Amino acid sequence: MSYRFDFLALLPYWREFLWGVLLTLQISATATVSGFIIGTICAIARADGSPFIKRLVATYVEVIRNTPLLVQVFIAYFGIATLGVHVSANVAASIALTVNVGAYTCEIVRAGLQSIHRSQMEAAECLALSRTQIYWHVVIRPAIERVYPSLTSQYVLLMLASSITSQISAAELTAAANRIQSVTFRSFETYIAVGFIYLVLSFVVRAAFALFGQTVFTRRRKLGTAL
Amino acid sequence: MTTSAFSIVHFEFLCWAALWTIGLSAIALVGGSLLGFVIALARISSNKSLRWASSLYIQLVQGTPLLVLLFLLYYGIAVFVGPTIPSIVAAGAGLTIYASGFLAEIWRGCIEAVPKSQWEAAECLALRRSQRMVHVILPQALRIATPPTVGFVVQVVKNTSLASVIGFIELAQAGKLINNSIFEPFTVFVVVAAIYFGICFPLSAWSRTLERTLNVADR
Numbered sequence: 001m002s003y004r005f006d007f008l009a010l011l012p013y014w015r016e017f018l019w020g021v022l023l024t025l026q027i028s029a030t031a032t033v034s035g036f037i038i039g040t041i042c043a044i045a046r047a048d049g050s051p052f053i054k055r056l057v058a059t060y061v062e063v064i065r066n067t068p069l070l071v072q073v074f075i076a077y078f079g080i081a082t083l084g085v086h087v088s089a090n091v092a093a094s095i096a097l098t099v100n101v102g103a104y105t106c107e108i109v110r111a112g113l114q115s116i117h118r119s120q121m122e123a124a125e126c127l128a129l130s131r132t133q134i135y136w137h138v139v140i141r142p143a144i145e146r147v148y149p150s151l152t153s154q155y156v157l158l159m160l161a162s163s164i165t166s167q168i169s170a171a172e173l174t175a176a177a178n179r180i181q182s183v184t185f186r187s188f189e190t191y192i193a194v195g196f197i198y199l200v201l202s203f204v205v206r207a208a209f210a211l212f213g214q215t216v217f218t219r220r221r222k223l224g225t226a227l
Numbered sequence: 228m229t230t231s232a233f234s235i236v237h238f239e240f241l242c243w244a245a246l247w248t249i250g251l252s253a254i255a256l257v258g259g260s261l262l263g264f265v266i267a268l269a270r271i272s273s274n275k276s277l278r279w280a281s282s283l284y285i286q287l288v289q290g291t292p293l294l295v296l297l298f299l300l301y302y303g304i305a306v307f308v309g310p311t312i313p314s315i316v317a318a319g320a321g322l323t324i325y326a327s328g329f330l331a332e333i334w335r336g337c338i339e340a341v342p343k344s345q346w347e348a349a350e351c352l353a354l355r356r357s358q359r360m361v362h363v364i365l366p367q368a369l370r371i372a373t374p375p376t377v378g379f380v381v382q383v384v385k386n387t388s389l390a391s392v393i394g395f396i397e398l399a400q401a402g403k404l405i406n407n408s409i410f411e412p413f414t415v416f417v418v419v420a421a422i423y424f425g426i427c428f429p430l431s432a433w434s435r436t437l438e439r440t441l442n443v444a445d446r
Contacts, residue, residue: 003307062428062431063420063424065427065431066381066385066423066424066428067385067420067423067424067427068386068388068389068399068420068423069385069388070388070389070391070399071388071402071416071419071420071423072420074402074403074412074416075413075416075417078406078412078413079412079413079416081412082412082413160290160291160292160293163292163295164389166294174292177295177298178298181302187298187303187305188299188302188303188306191295191298191299191303192299192303194295195291195295195296195299198290198292198295199286199287199290199291202289202291203290
């Protein structure tokens with residue numbers, strides 16, 4: 001029971017931690033943006049597509065939501081390689097996370113779309129807005145505005161879940177930690193430090209989303225309340 | 228050296244490993260709900276420092292990845308208690324902490340979702356705080372809490388796959404082992420994913436049914 005903590009032993013490796021943080025942010029930002037686009041398209045397709053498309057999207061969402069991300073990452077990494085295309089671990093990680101978060105986004109945005117009352121669309125039609133205009137101004141934007149808090153939590157969870165991609169040797173923060181602890185033998189300190197970094201990152205990402213929401217959804221800012 | 232194809236023997240091994248996945252989920256859920264319940268109560272307690280401490284705990288658990296928590300327990304605690312601790316202990320403890328942090332927050336929301344008038348009515352009947360909780364609030368909160376809790380069970384089952392990183396042989400780790408011997412990653416992991424799906428999908432579907440039948444949102 002006489003363990004002496006030595007966080008200073010980690011100091012020479014600050015550069016590796018920093019690179020890990022940057023790569024974690026890069027992978028999760030890529031997955032967030034592309035997952036958001038895929039998820040939103042899927043949500044629209046599920047609401048207004050042909051029966052076949054609806055079935056297809058529903059299957060995609062269910063399969064992704066009921067299997068572990070770790071296994072999805074393995075399938076993406078090894079599966080793509082089996083097809084004969086060579087991609088780096090970082091790319092495979094981004095692809096797996098995109099596909100994963102796309103399914104979750106689809107569910108969340110779908111809930112938002114369902115919350116838009118029918119009368120809103122009818123009113124827009126009466127105002128002779130075109131189909132695209134109705135979709136953009138009356139359906140999608142207000143829908144996303146309503147589910148924005150849920151999306152934020154989901155993307156913070158995604159950032160934390162990106163640690164899983166260390167298992168296919170994507171060189172993000174957790175992988176950096178694994179490497180550093182195997183060099184320094186300071187496993188306890190390393191994982192405490194990394195846990196703390198993730199904690200800070202999750203606060204930063206949350207704050208960034210709040211700020212982004214303030215600038216994009218100006219209506220909420222004026223009203224001062226959620227819609 | 229001959230490499231054999233994916234066979235029924237491998238499938239049998241995966242099924243055994245799936246039982247460990249279920250067992251580990253059960254450990255995490257039992258431990259996580261006991262701890263999570265206490266923390267949910269602490270979160271709405273009248274004691275300020277208790278509220279603060281439980282809130283900090285939830286922030287810590289929800290703000291760090293489960294993977295890092297597992298590494299911390301497995302390698303970190305070993306520093307204190309000996310060369311290594313059994314992976315089932317580290318995995319069980321890690322998943323228990325993870326589940327408690329999320330369940331506490333889910334249940335706090337459910338307890339607070341019981342209409343204010345119920346709290347006030349209980350107070351008017353001169354029930355003590357504990358009586359009010361046990362006889363009035365919790366039975367109603369239980370109804371609200373069932374669908375999201377079943378939904379969260381799916382998350383726990385999926386996240387037991389992370390126990391593979393500290394050498395616990397459950398479904399994902401069994402998949403890795405088989406893949407190492409026959410090197411057919413695509414087949415192996417698709418089968419592994421299918422087994423997870425077979426466990427999780429009925430739970431997800433059940434959660435949705437509960438949501439409809441208990442019809443909490445429209446009350």
